Amino acid sequence: MGAQRAKVADVVVRTRVNGEWREAEVWPGASLLAFLREQLGLFGSKNACEQGECGSCSVWLDGALVCSCLVLAAQANDREVRTVEGLTDAGRLHPVQEAFVEAGAVQCGFCTPGFVVAVADLLEKDASPSPATVREALSGNICRCTGYAKILDAVNLAAARLLERT
Amino acid sequence: MSIDIRRKGGVGESVRRVDGVPKVRGEFEYASDLRRDGMLHGATLRSPHPHARIVSIDIAAAIAAPGVRAVLTHADVPGKKTFGLDVQDQPVLAIDVVRYAGEPVAIVAAEDPELARAALKQIDVNYEVLTPVTDMERALEPNSPSVHPQGNIVRTLQVVHGDPNASADVWVEGSYETGMQDQAPLGPEAGLAVPAADGGVELFIATQWLHADLEQLAPCLGLPAEKVRLHLSGVGGAFGAREDVSMQIHACLLALRTGRPVKMSYGRQESFYGHVHRHPSRVWMRHGARRDGTLVNVQARLLVDGGAYTSTSPAVIGNATTFAAGPYEVANARLEGTAVFTNNPPCGAMRGFGAVQACFAYEAQMDKLAMALGLDPLELRLKNAVKTGSVLPTGQPIIGAAPVRECLLRLQDLPLPAEEPPLDRDPMLLPGGAGNVGHGEALKRGVGVAVGYKNLAYSEGFDDSSEAWVRVSVDREGPMAEVKTAAVDVGQGIDTIVAQIVRTELGIDRVLIRQPDTSIGSAGSSSASRQTMMTGGAVQLACQAVRAEIDAQGGMPELRRPVEATRVFHHRPTGKLDANGQGDPHVSFAFGAARAVVEVDTDLGLVRVVQLAVAQDVGRALNPQSVMGQIEGGSAQGLGLALMEEVALVDGQVKNASFTDYLLPTILDMPPVVCELVEEPEPGLPYGAKGVGEPSTVVVPAAVVAALRHATGRELRRAPVKPDDLVGL
Ligand code: FES
Ligand code: FES
Numbered sequence: 089m090g091a092q093r094a095k096v097a098d099v100v101v102r103t104r105v106n107g108e109w110r111e112a113e114v115w116p117g118a119s120l121l122a123f124l125r126e127q128l129g130l131f132g133s134k135n136a137c138e139q140g141e142c143g144s145c146s147v148w149l150d151g152a153l154v155c156s157c158l159v160l161a162a163q164a165n166d167r168e169v170r171t172v173e174g175l176t177d178a179g180r181l182h183p184v185q186e187a188f189v190e191a192g193a194v195q196c197g198f199c200t201p202g203f204v205v206a207v208a209d210l211l212e213k214d215a216s217p218s219p220a221t222v223r224e225a226l227s228g229n230i231c232r233c234t235g236y237a238k239i240l241d242a243v244n245l246a247a248a249r250l251l252e253r254t
Numbered sequence: 255m256s257i258d259i260r261r262k263g264g265v266g267e268s269v270r271r272v273d274g275v276p277k278v279r280g281e282f283e284y285a286s287d288l289r290r291d292g293m294l295h296g297a298t299l300r301s302p303h304p305h306a307r308i309v310s311i312d313i314a315a316a317i318a319a320p321g322v323r324a325v326l327t328h329a330d331v332p333g334k335k336t337f338g339l340d341v342q343d344q345p346v347l348a349i350d351v352v353r354y355a356g357e358p359v360a361i362v363a364a365e366d367p368e369l370a371r372a373a374l375k376q377i378d379v380n381y382e383v384l385t386p387v388t389d390m391e392r393a394l395e396p397n398s399p400s401v402h403p404q405g406n407i408v409r410t411l412q413v414v415h416g417d418p419n420a421s422a423d424v425w426v427e428g429s430y431e432t433g434m435q436d437q438a439p440l441g442p443e444a445g446l447a448v449p450a451a452d453g454g455v456e457l458f459i460a461t462q463w464l465h466a467d468l469e470q471l472a473p474c475l476g477l478p479a480e481k482v483r484l485h486l487s488g489v490g491g492a493f494g495a496r497e498d499v500s501m502q503i504h505a506c507l508l509a510l511r512t513g514r515p516v517k518m519s520y521g522r523q524e525s526f527y528g529h530v531h532r533h534p535s536r537v538w539m540r541h542g543a544r545r546d547g548t549l550v551n552v553q554a555r556l557l558v559d560g561g562a563y564t565s566t567s568p569a570v571i572g573n574a575t576t577f578a579a580g581p582y583e584v585a586n587a588r589l590e591g592t593a594v595f596t597n598n599p600p601c602g603a604m605r606g607f608g609a610v611q612a613c614f615a616y617e618a619q620m621d622k623l624a625m626a627l628g629l630d631p632l633e634l635r636l637k638n639a640v641k642t643g644s645v646l647p648t649g650q651p652i653i654g655a656a657p658v659r660e661c662l663l664r665l666q667d668l669p670l671p672a673e674e675p676p677l678d679r680d681p682m683l684l685p686g687g688a689g690n691v692g693h694g695e696a697l698k699r700g701v702g703v704a705v706g707y708k709n710l711a712y713s714e715g716f717d718d719s720s721e722a723w724v725r726v727s728v729d730r731e732g733p734m735a736e737v738k739t740a741a742v743d744v745g746q747g748i749d750t751i752v753a754q755i756v757r758t759e760l761g762i763d764r765v766l767i768r769q770p771d772t773s774i775g776s777a778g779s780s781s782a783s784r785q786t787m788m789t790g791g792a793v794q795l796a797c798q799a800v801r802a803e804i805d806a807q808g809g810m811p812e813l814r815r816p817v818e819a820t821r822v823f824h825h826r827p828t829g830k831l832d833a834n835g836q837g838d839p840h841v842s843f844a845f846g847a848a849r850a851v852v853e854v855d856t857d858l859g860l861v862r863v864v865q866l867a868v869a870q871d872v873g874r875a876l877n878p879q880s881v882m883g884q885i886e887g888g889s890a891q892g893l894g895l896a897l898m899e900e901v902a903l904v905d906g907q908v909k910n911a912s913f914t915d916y917l918l919p920t921i922l923d924m925p926p927v928v929c930e931l932v933e934e935p936e937p938g939l940p941y942g943a944k945g946v947g948e949p950s951t952v953v954v955p956a957a958v959v960a961a962l963r964h965a966t967g968r969e970l971r972r973a974p975v976k977p978d979d980l981v982g983l
Contacts, residue, residue: 132280196745198278
């Protein structure tokens with residue numbers, strides 16, 4: 089469909105996403121979140137505020153947890169992005185994902201991919217975080233459904249499971 | 255036939271959600287994730303003025319803009335020009351007049367979202383600004399401008415009970431206010447409309463009630479109902495925000511006009527304009543009691559701001575008014591309620607639906623009364639609490655379970671959390687957390703209790719039935735049950751409950767839940783805490799019919815042909831209220847009680863809620879984990895209303911339409927919630943289970959503010975309580 093683009097030329101962004109190099113043309117103002125969703129068809133990262141307030145769009149950029157709605161797609165050029173879709177291992181749920189299902193930490197689930205990514209990040213850095221550390225680490229993620237109690241249960245369950253494994 | 259209710263995965267068990275795995279994997283498809291090849295993107299032009307006459311609309315430049323495929327105004331609405339759940343008074347696109355800032359005026363479809371938004375700027379609307387009415391009391395004044403030709407009253411009602419002039423030994427009086435709360439579901443309003451070969455349209459949509467959407471869509475589109483087919487898409491929370499139509503009609507209009515699929519998905523800012531909010535309220539009450547604490551007379555006047563259109567305001571003020579005396583026996587009452595139109599954004603359904611605003615006021619009054627009588631607040635409540643057989647101010651007797659005393663006693667038995675010394679405490683555990691620049695020198699602790707109730711299902715004569723289809727077949731893997739209903743899982747977990755009911759009734763482990771759409775009869779709304787009883791009831795009936803047929807055929811192993819049945823579940827009929835508010839308006843009730851423990855830093859006005867405890871009348875917990883999830887989540891929304899959540903309106907304009915400015919409780923704000931499930935099965939409901947979604951939201955705001963009053967000694971008439979209300983003791 090020949091939609092003539094107004095003025096600004098698209099830029100080509102090439103990013104390694106979940107281990108695979110992907111490339112697409114985007115509007116220079118496009119966020120990494122829009123790039124993942126609209127260009128690459130990775131809809132796991134959610135768009136709930138577009139202002140860095142809710143954490144629904146959390147991904148790793150070169151190993152660092154970021155709100156992908158606040159990062160320009162162009163900033164991810166030549167870099168490594170890991171999303172919720174990259175958490176499963178050969179189709180098997182990550183222990184954090186398992187724990188969310190088991191603990192009842194999922195209701196509508198819109199916040200869930202962001203939480204799962206944030207919790208996996210936390211537990212990669214700190215295998216047995218204190219309750220205060222957990223709260224602090226997840227304070228950038230909003231859940232409107234659960235009141236967070238079962239999310240905390242899931243964190244504890246996942247931490248225990250991961251410790252058992254090592 | 256005996257039912258083995260302990261069957262694995264059946265009712266009573268904390269079964270895992272049927273949609274849990276796709277949700278944690280990020281694979282669950284929400285409405286905002288929908289796409290189709292060749293789809294267009296829709297965008298909405300909204301009024302910048304709360305009240306104005308539209309002099310002219312010029313769309314020529316927008317139509318000529320790059321990538322634009324359609325620009326529509328009210329003139330392009332082929333059928334009925336207005337929609338609405340109760341009264342169809344809301345224009346699909348504004349006609350001549352706009353009545354709130356944010357009202358849709360024109361819509362655009364373009365090749366991508368940026369081009370669609372850019373085209374909106376090319377639409378030239380010439381407004382003649384009119385004086386808005388933005389204060390609910392002002393709206394009642396005789397010289398106020400009228401929002402609608404019929405005036406500014408949406409509904410007014412009174413409940414007169416016993417002798418409203420009855421005298422009392424002790425009187426207390428107070429005025430209370432609650433602010434406008436946003437449901438803020440994380441998933442934005444979104445949907446995809448696809449034109450169909452028969453000239454109709456398929457709409458994939460995140461909603462609470464497919465059939466209510468359909469009823470409003472078809473007439474506006476000028477199509478027979480069978481040509482408008484709705485399919486449920488993934489719903490990212492609702493809490494009432496998806497009860498009214500948002501982008502549904504717009505997307506269908508654009509799809510039908512362009513002959514291409516059209517997706518519309520609101521951003522957060524637009525979402526604040528795109529759905530109704532919780533009604534702000536102003537309530538006056540006067541309570542009279544005997545010296546011994548017996549409540550003898552309750553006088554109440556309630557006013558809620560319905561905003562620019564009717565939406566569900568009549569039912570909200572109906573609830574608020576009939577519940578205004580609280581879950582207490584009182585021989586005499588005069589309760590008056592009014593919902594008004596203003597030029598503020600429309601208000602409608604939000605979790606608690608009128609019961610929240612009433613509870614905030616009557617529970618503050620009960621504390622005042624306890625103080626005046628020198629009684630313990632909990633004792634006063636226990637003394638007056640309703641029970642089965644009590645007669646409510648409407649004359650309606652409570653025929654079901656009413657374990658109000660039990661809820662209160664459970665709270666009484668719970669130990670209070672230990673007091674932590676303020677000094678050398680982790681700063682995150684100070685009110686305001688790391689933002690607290692003090693050292694806890696000015697901490698005051700308070701404890702507050704509140705009890706309240708909420709009706710289950712729709713009231714005042716409405717038959718919100720639900721239909722279910724169940725089919726059992728046997729293949730190589732053994733027996734399988736398929737279920738279809740139009741019930742929407744907004745996150746509360748109805749799909750999982752349905753699977754549990756099927757397993758329990760049929761003894762079949764393999765249950766397939768079909769995607770809801772409008773090819774089956776209505777399930778009613780996923781609101782009013784009603785789906786477990788209504789759709790649960792329909793599924794139970796259909797299963798029982800299937801089971802009887804299977805038994806007649808000689809049992810499951812003999813089953814040659816699939817067996818299926820469709821059944822409809824109705825709740826008991828209710829009736830309208832008469833001129834004195836007497837009647838039998840509500841189906842059934844769920845009660846709840848909350849206790850809040852707070853700490854206030856009186857230097858900084860910051861609050862930490864240390865603990866919430868909620869004892870809730872659940873009838874029977876069909877999935878205890880999910881029941882607790884509802885109580886915890888409902889408590890969080892109650893805490894939000896008490897302490898931080900308010901749509902800030904200045905002259906009809908929303909000033910905080912973002913998550914940066916509209917504050918929602920985070921994990922740092924939420925304390926542990928102690929859940930006490932009070933199980934007294936409700937006669938006549940499937941398994942005795944009551945709806946569980948709302949009572950915690952009803953009682954928590956009142957309990958939190960009661961605790962703040964206890965801590966500070968201040969009157970705190972208004973929620974949300976702001977830091978300024980608490981500093982300087
Ligand atoms: S969408 Fe990125 S933080 Fe909310
Ligand atoms: S589960 Fe709905 S927002 Fe968290």
